[in-house]
Amino acid sequence: MSGATEHYLSPLFEPESVAVFGASQRSNSVATIVLNNIVEAGFKGSLYAINPKHKRVGYLPCYASLAHVDAPVELAIIATPAATVPAIFRQCGEHGVKAAVVLSGGFGEAGEAGQRLERELLDIAKHYGIRFIGPNCLGVIHPPNGFNATFAGGNVNSGNIALISQSGALCTAILDWAESKDIGFSTVVSTGISADIDFGEILDFLVADAKTRSILMYVEGIRDARSFMSGLRAAARVKPVIVVKAGRHKSGIKAALSHNSVNVVADDVFDAALSRAGVVRGMHIGDLFSAATVLTEGIRLKGVNLAIITNGGGPAAMACDKASDLNIPLAKLQQDTLEQLDRSLPPMWSRANPVDVLGNADAQLYQKALSVVLADDNVHGVMVLLTPQATTDPVAVAEKLVECSRTSKKPIIACWMGARRVREGRNLLTNAGIPNYRLPELAIQGFAYLTSFYRNQKLLLQTPGPLSQDHKPDIAKARSIIKSALDNHCYILNEIESKAILSAFHIPVAPTMVVDSSDQAVAEADKLGYPVAMKTLYSDVSDNAGIGGVHLNLSNENVVRTTFEALSQWLDGIEPTPQNKGIVVEPMVSSYTGRKLRMGITADDGFGPIISFGSGGASAKVVSDSAVSLPPLNRLLAKDMISRTRVSKLLAAFRDTPDVDSVDIENCLLRISEIACELPEIVELDINPIIADANTVMAVGAHIVIRPYDSDISYSHTAIHPYPSHLDIFVTIAGDVKCNIRPIRPEDAKIELDFVEGLSDSSKHFRFMNTFRKFPPEMLAKLTQIDYDREMAFIAVITQDGQEEEIGVARYAISVDRESCEFAITVADVWQGKGVAHELMSALIQYAAQRGLKRMTGEILADNTRMQQLARRFGFSVHRSKEDSSIMNVAKELP
Known part of the structure; x- marks a missing residue:
């Protein structure tokens, strides 16, 4: 490249x-x-x-x-x-x-x-x-x-x-x-x-x-x-x-x-x-x-636990309060650390984090405390706080701090409180590139930027792949339901249709039976078992319960008949006549230990579909406890979403109530993410309540609003390009070997590593112009955690003894002109000459053209004649580079 x-x-x-x-x-x-x-x-x-x-x-x-x-x-x-x-x-x-x-x-x-x-x-x-x-x-x-x-x-x-x-x-x-x-x-x-x-x-x-x-x-x-x-x-x-x-x-x-x-x-x-x-x-x-x-100083965290070293208890207490406000955990010092500090510090030191070295601490004492604390594996960063007391030399302490910073990879942040007496020490810290602040709250805020960067960098590296290869959603069925409604100019799906879409994506739903008479209502209630719930099937409104369209805990035949007649009269009196009106009977989904949750999708004018999760039930809007995230999600992102709500604390066991199986909740969020990515016509999806207990998760109420959506570009409605599962194909290579050509995903790191490290030295040289022995971890992440909006990588995968094996990869990256792309392709040595490269290049060229790119270019080593022949077969021009005679430049105009 x-x-x-x-x-x-x-x-x-x-x-x-x-x-x-x-x-x-x-x-x-x-x-x-x-x-x-x-x-x-x-x-x-x-x-x-x-x-x-x-x-x-x-x-x-x-x-x-x-x-x-x-x-x-x-x-x-x-x-x-x-x-x-x-x-x-x-x-x-x-x-x-x-x-x-x-x-x-x-x-x-x-x-x-x-x-x-x-x-x-x-x-x-x-x-x-x-x-x-x-x-x-x-x-x-x-x-x-x-x-x-x-x-x-x-x-x-x-x-x-x-x-x-x-x-x-x-x-x-x-x-x-x-x-x-x-x-x-x-x-x-x-x-x-x-x-x-x-x-x-x-x-x-x-x-x-x-x-x-x-x-x-x-x-x-x-x-x-x-x-x-x-x-x-x-x-x-x-x-x-x-x-x-x-x-x-x-x-x-x-x-x-x-x-x-x-x-x-x-x-x-x-x-x-x-x-x-x-x-x-x-x-x-x-x-x-x-x-x-x-x-900008390049300071990076490998965790979020903070230790504080101080010569004043009051400022340290203020720092701790601010750390709590910003969700920064104070490191629990290891026993060995406490014992070393005991041997080095005065008898009256705090024996905990914050480490109070007392008001008469000199520079040597600060240095000893800092060296010991930095060596603690539970500590990911240290804030050193100094107040200008009579026996304290701010410059000398700053010098020792600078010495420690040169030998430690953990970030150190300083707070030199005061003005005239600490000015020289603060200047020394600044010149050494150590962030320093005048107040403890500001120093903690500075550390919070590091923790925020650390946490968000972890989220950045999440590039969700397909949810499951074994339980793929029935997208065709869901699209058929939406198309039928739109053809009839209906933009609000009734509960039957809404739950059918959830079922197509494997979200458990409470069965809903449409009834046309009180006799049929009783018959269905008898099948389901009492108590039951009855609702109006009324697609023009989202809050059925709020207008009296939901009746719960119906315990016998007479109550069911009476409720049917009441709901029928209520529907007949509505002006104008609603679309898709009717009455349904459902099992009364209740659980003594169940928690009522709410999940859904809303369409933001700027960022497209947004997934929400939080407390459910009739009071959900009043409680206003929810977290939002952009699709696509993976399990880590789903866990993060759940953890940001107050209701997450109720999911754990308390008293005689067992904990909820969080995996089931995560699965539902992952399925909703799939819906958000695969069905751009959905502008609102509301599942409320979804009841979760120790055994299962069940969607009780569902409401979906749709709109026409027309675009030739897949996933153009999402702010983050999801895994393009529609590009997954199977081909035959080497005469009779079944091979999967699909976009790469983060979970492929292991097979990508095995593939790259299994290449011969000559193949590594042709692809990377390097014959490394161990593949760098940062390069592995770059190759597998890609942004599908600006790059693509197709891998060729075969399955042997139930295990996937990568045998080839072709990738492109969009160039700075946004109209062309540079490609690279590599095939495992034993699979060269068996059609793998041809299938990979075909997929790559076709997709680049679909994305609207106009030109594909690449660089091939002059002695890599096989790759030059492949390029010519696909219509690339091949010319020796004017800047480097060992490089051949290849280029192709895309249709």
Whole structure:
């Protein structure tokens, strides 16, 4: 795979030539300020002022239009009235401009007329192939190249932090604050409306940018959730990403919408999305830099247990309270650790965590305590707290702390309380790269960023595969039910239909019998056994119980007859006449030890289907105890969801009540995840209650709302691309051997490792240009935990003695231009020449074409003649690389 291709957004951030539209002799005009900022930042490229009203702007000649510029221009900066921008875009297109920054407002945020103007702009840009930031934005800054194309005041230092913000005003405030703190940036982007280039593509650029070590984001809403999530997940794998979102409450949402036309996402949904993306969320603007202070240093946790070393009990107590608030567990020190501390510390030390070394502790005592605590396997990080007492030397203690940090891989965070007396010690810690804070609560918050990053990175690596190979859902049956309802213009399924869909996905349901008479009602009740429940079958309402349509604990024949007549009269009196009306009899599902739960799916405008879990029953909406997550789920993600609810504490055994089998609850959540991924027509699914006890889980009530959905792209409705099980096929190789060609999944790590390490040295050399003995674990994770939205890997698998064996793999990764992909293919030595490579390449090329990719490329070693022959058979051109004679470049245009 070659990595030297220039990113398609480079003309936006690293242009060699720039034209500024609207620059004038008015020093306070937006375009003039931008022009001056570009000059003052030290831009080395060609710079052109465009304005038909002027001959010169400052020392620069001013051109009436781009047509008068007799030189190529890569980037256009536009700060003219909205109505003039489409014509300027046409100028840019005719001149071959590749990118633009539209500072002008008055587009999608300005009502219907502005939205029409925005659509016109997008059409022109697409026609000419112009990519642009904005409209209604502050601009872009790329300090390493001396490029500042914004109308913000002040200087922007070069650094390793990237900032992306939807708010230009917030950008200016952050930049002003950062200048006073001597904080530098690698890139600053104000996205504005994000009519074209959005978060996902900017994140792609920053992933490849060697100058960027961490990414800060201010988000108000999301236009393209799939691109956003895919970009975040790619970035978070290699660089810390910290996000602050506006609109956590209704007032904030209203304020965001006043200047932005993007979808403002519900806060709990956004939180779930960030967790799955592996990023850290801040609640306040200050959190952006506070988190970056910790994460940019490369500090990483291998657990979440914290130890505290202090010379003051009061500050330590404050730290413990904050740790409890943030769900940070204090490490339980091992017995050997306590014994070593006993030998080193004064007799009156605390003998527990926090380790109180007492007010007269000197630097040597601090060092002994820190060394012992860091060696404890139960401790994953240490906070060292110092108050400037009479016998304490803050500088000497800081020096010892720095010494310890050099020999320990565990993170150390310092809290040097006070001001004048601790200033020098704090400076020493800062220069050594040790995060330090003035208050214990802030230090604990700093450690919380590390724990959040650790937990979310674990969620990031979850790439759920298919739920079960043996109990596949009957998707065709479920789709048939939905199609029949939609054909009849019915968008709310009745309980019979809803439960049939649940059954198709193997979710246990209480049997529901439709009855047309009181005699039939009694007959069904006799079969089911008393007591029973009776309900109206009324698809136009979700809360049957709330309107008197549910009767429970019917204990005999007479009560059943009376209830049938009452429900019949009630249905006859409804105006207008409801669809799918009727009456049903069900067993009275009750359990003395059963817990009432609620599970479901809702469709978010930004992120698509969202799975929820929490307390159930009639009071579910009042109790408001639920957790949400994005599909697809696996068991770890399902466990995490359950643990985030209050009802999870009731699932354990208490008094004479046995615990609930949590595996059954997890299975239901996994099945609901499958429904969310496979049935895009479902916009609402509510299972309430679902009763769980020690023996089983049973869905008692179910309600589904649907809508027409039309897309040629599988799983386009989900924010995270699930495992594409529809690509799973069986072929015959070597004459009569049955072989499964399917996408790779995380669970394949073992067979992938066996496959790679089983390759001959020559096969390893051809594929990896390396003949390693042990395959690196991080590389194994990268190859099996893939993002199906931006890469694909098909493996060829055979089954021998009941065990799967991988015999080949073909993969591609989408290139930075988003239109082409680079491929690689490897086949086990004993299976070469038996049709495996042909089947894998066929699957890979076909899928790449289905995804809309236009070109497939690859690099093959010049002495790998067999692979070159395969490429030619599939229509690839084969040419020797101009840069490296040992490499053959192959390429194929996709249909």
